[in-house]
Amino acid sequence: MDPQRLKDNFALVAAHGIDVAEYFYADLFERNPSYRSLFPASMARQQQVLLEALAQIVSLVDDPERLVPYVQGLGRSHAGFGVTPQHYPEVGASLVATLKYFSGDAWTAELEKDWVEAYGVVADVMIKAADEK
Numbered sequence: 001m002d003p004q005r006l007k008d009n010f011a012l013v014a015a016h017g018i019d020v021a022e023y024f025y026a027d028l029f030e031r032n033p034s035y036r037s038l039f040p041a042s043m044a045r046q047q048q049v050l051l052e053a054l055a056q057i058v059s060l061v062d063d064p065e066r067l068v069p070y071v072q073g074l075g076r077s078h079a080g081f082g083v084t085p086q087h088y089p090e091v092g093a094s095l096v097a098t099l100k101y102f103s104g105d106a107w108t109a110e111l112e113k114d115w116v117e118a119y120g121v122v123a124d125v126m127i128k129a130a131d132e133k
């Protein structure tokens, strides 16, 4: 995985602002209508916190000593939201679809591989931390 490539791609995508989070949740709920009820009626705050968390994760992608505890905390809080390990691949699929959409012509097979790998690591750490709660 190339951390700088990931950071550059996220900067390109994040320049689209809140549209990114809107697209992500629309895609997630279209593919998985049952997930909607896990979230509050108003998604405005959730859209904001998702973007902030993604930005934080991407900024720490080459700093595992800080990234791991942050992601473990997220994993523990998610257990309390009724999130189970089965949800993670679906969220990953919508995340990658969203990144691809906003990257346009800049999207490459390498980027897809990097994101799938990075999301897989984050999901594993979140799931393990939730389990140890």
Ligand code: HEM
Pocket (backbone or CB within 6 Å): 035, 038, 039, 040, 046, 049, 050, 053, 054, 057, 073, 074, 077, 078, 081, 083, 084, 087, 088, 091, 122, 123
């Ligand atoms: C990379 C993976 C993920 C990231 C970065 C992320 C980020 C966040 C953040 C920052 C929050 C705000 C609360 C907190 O800080 O804990 C949150 C809440 C939440 N997330 Fe995630 N999340 C991820 C994966 C998932 C998955 C797999 C699901 C399953 C559908 C999910 C569903 C939820 C729900 C239901 C809430 C609570 C909404 C509420 O009641 O306010 N998240 N997420």
